[in-house]
Amino acid sequence: MRNLYITDLKRILKDKLFLIAAILAGVFALINPLLNKILFSALELEDFLDGMMNAKSMFFGAFLPGDNLGLVMPILISIIVCKDFSHGTVRNKIISGKSRGVIFLSHFLSSASVMCVLMLAHALLTLAFSLCFFPYQSEKFTMSDFGYLLLSLLFEMIVYLAIAAIVTFIATLSKNMGICILLYLALSFGLSIIGSVFMTAGAFLDKSSSWFGIVEFINALNFFTSSLIGSGVTYTAKDVLYILLSPILTIAGSLALGIHLFSRKDLK
């Protein structure tokens, strides 16, 4: 497993698409805060939006799976995973006696490692550039904020593990770059749109109504909008359950089903 993981990691790092993803991570991190600053200055909204736009919201916004790097990177990584099939190099692994389960897990772990590290770097760069123009938050930064930040980062990483599991599942079973890109885009846009619709609906609903609870639950399960992560100052036990439930189920389901289907699949 270790040998395969190292091989897959090297393969991703040597691919030009990884370089593109790394450059985009830097570019998006610089552009987003800069554009916001320019836009707010030009429209003279700085005083009006004082406290609403801050480095904290930009930092957590950098993790959104439907936006910027959060949308582009899984696609780039899925293309790299697909290349193992299109180049036929996956055959070398099978012929050398590696099990298909281990090959699938290695694809997942290498994709997840690269995705998590790049997303983290992107978000930290976004935070660094944002702090040049905006305060971290309107309140004073305390140790409890630091704890909240670290816990939020852990949740974001779990979300990206789930996205890596989806990407590995689609790429390994479709083995086709075109299909893989289309499926991921459809999934990403579909869940982002559904998330937006439910968030809008939630804003109009009476908080005491039973419908609000249902909408809130559906919103929380949709990790493509990650509405609960980084949006407050503390997490309740219910928040943690809602945040972790769907990513963990997604990881477990994608890996179990993916390994099962991949083990039975004929390869060319």
Place this chain on the structure above:
Amino acid sequence: MEYVLVAEGLTKSYQKNRVLNGVTMHIKKGDIYGFVGENGSGKTTVIRLVCGLIHADEGEFTLFGVKGNSPDIRQARARVGAIVEAPSIYMNLSAQDNLKMQCSILGIKDEEKCKETLAKVGLFDLWESKKHAGDFSLGMRQRLGIAMALLGEPEFIILDEPMNGLDPAGIVEIRELILRLNRESGITFLISSHILTELALVATRYGIISKGKILQEITAEQLEQVCKHTTMIKATDNEALASRLCALCGEDAVTVTEGGVCVEGDVNLNQIFGEIIASGIQITAVNTYHSSIEDYYLSLVGGGKHA
């Protein structure tokens, strides 16, 4: 006798199309097994099955004595090196990086081994080159694929159409490499090829497959015997020649044609010529023919007349 691969009744269908129809084959340790068959006969499907890329519908095979459906088959596969259809190489990487990747899969730490293997296939000049495999010629990719198959020091190498895309010099190099590895390291080979005359220069045993079924397994010596010699003799009096030859070689071996009299099988020309000349018949021309593996293959699959 120790068998490296034994297949019994392998069948495989893709949807309703039956590709393998009960393939039974035996490869002994030390064989260079020439796997011969027309396009779509099932050669690559058998190779894919053995390599674990696809699953059989029925039948089973054993690799180094381990059954194909046993969990231990992966250990047996680790003793195999293979090129299936096209070389499995990373097109965006150099030859050196490709070999290092394969070393990484196999857990080999020794970089010198990559150099040695690249030299073995005649690509040592590419060691320092940054040129990507995607920019290599077909023949260079083929050799790089063979180098990658050799890295794990396999005891059994499967090469699917290894001569594809190679120039004449490359074909000779690969042929010599196969013979050397077989002779010096005792590596067993399964080589599928359309170039039967090329295969005939290396194979010690043949498996002839057609329409998903093995028609015959035959050793190179047996094939040599069944590929008949024909001697065409022309004389001033062909009828007298024919009757004399019938007496000497038997009626079944002799055929009278417009061009002369044909004698099939190995004959002692010195003795025959002596007898004919002693009978007063004057020989005007002699030609000898030897039917090839291609002729034999065609006679077996019904694609032509056996000479």
